[in-house]
Amino acid sequence: xxxxxxxxxxxxxxxxxxxxxxxxxxxxxxxxxxxxxxxxxxxxxxxxxxxxxxxxxxxxxxxxxxxxxxxxxxxxxxxxxxxxxxxxxxxxxxxxxxxxxxxxxxxxxxxxxxxxxxxxxxxxxxxxxxxxxxxxxxxxxxxxxxxxxxxxxxxxxxxxxxxxxxxxxxxx
Numbered sequence: 259x260x261x262x263x264x265x266x267x268x269x270x271x272x273x274x275x276x277x278x279x280x281x282x283x284x285x286x287x288x289x290x291x292x293x294x295x296x297x298x299x300x301x302x303x304x305x306x307x308x309x310x311x312x313x314x315x316x317x318x319x320x321x322x323x324x325x326x327x328x329x330x331x332x333x334x335x336x337x338x339x340x341x342x343x344x345x346x347x348x349x350x351x352x353x354x355x356x357x358x359x360x361x362x363x364x365x366x367x368x369x370x371x372x373x374x375x376x377x378x379x380x381x382x383x384x385x386x387x388x389x390x391x392x393x394x395x396x397x398x399x400x401x402x403x404x405x406x407x408x409x410x411x412x413x414x415x416x417x418x419x420x421x422x423x424x425x426x427x428x429x430x
Contacts, residue, residue, distance in 0.1 A: 290414040298409045300325070300401060301391065305359060305382035308372075313357075313382060315407070322349075322410075322427055324356045324420070325401040330371040331362070332397040338416045339377060345420050346379040349430040353405060359384055361397065402427070 302316045303325075315323070326342065328335035339358075346356050356379035360368050372381070384392075400413040402423055411423055424430055 291411060291417075291419065293411050294409050299407050300403070300409065303388050303392075304385040305357060305388070306385060307380070307382055312385070313380075315357075318355050318357070319407055320405055321353045321355045322405055322424070323403040323407075324354070324417075325403065326356065326358045326398060326417070327361055327392075327394055327400070328358060328398045329361045330367045334416045335398040338398060338418075339375065341417065341420055342379060343377050345424055348421075349424050349428055352428045352430040354424065354428060354430070356380060357382055359388075361394075 300315060302314055305313045305315075307313050315325070324342065326338075328339075330336070342356055342358065346354065358377070358379060358381045360381055360383055362368050368381075368383075395414055398413075398415065398417070400411075400417045401409055402411040402413070402420070404410045404427060410427055413419075
């Protein structure tokens with residue numbers, strides 16, 4: 259019986275690690291994702307497309323928009339990009355658009371990232387006004403807007419529940 263004690267203890271320890279690890283993830287998602295209690299809109303931010311044109315948020319009214327602020331040096335940002343690509347391909351025909359706002363200070367980092375990764379959603383750079391006006395808590399930060407431009411959800415961290423939110427918002 260004594261020879262089984264290390265195995266029993268290892269099993270208990272493994273169970274505790276898994277249980278508390280999964281519990282921490284649930285708490286993290288609840289604390290970092292919320293729907294505003296009252297209707298809110300964002301200002302009509304301007305962005306620079308990768309070919310240098312201006313794109314205003316108001317031009318996307320009539321579409322649900324995921325406005326995501328990210329950087330190439332941010333591991334959680336890179337983790338959520340495949341999620342965004344999958345959901346964009348699944349819901350773009352239902353009126354879904356993604357503006358992935360790259361906040362890198364170096365244009366070279368973004369160009370290198372884009373050569374290594376082929377995403378079909380829109381990647382933009384912030385305008386100077388946006389950089390001054392917006393106060394982000396960290397990266398990634400996402401705003402999911404409904405078709406009227408109202409904030410549906412704000413997500414700090416990896417947006418794992420995007421599929422669920424798009425089903426509620428667009429039925430896709």
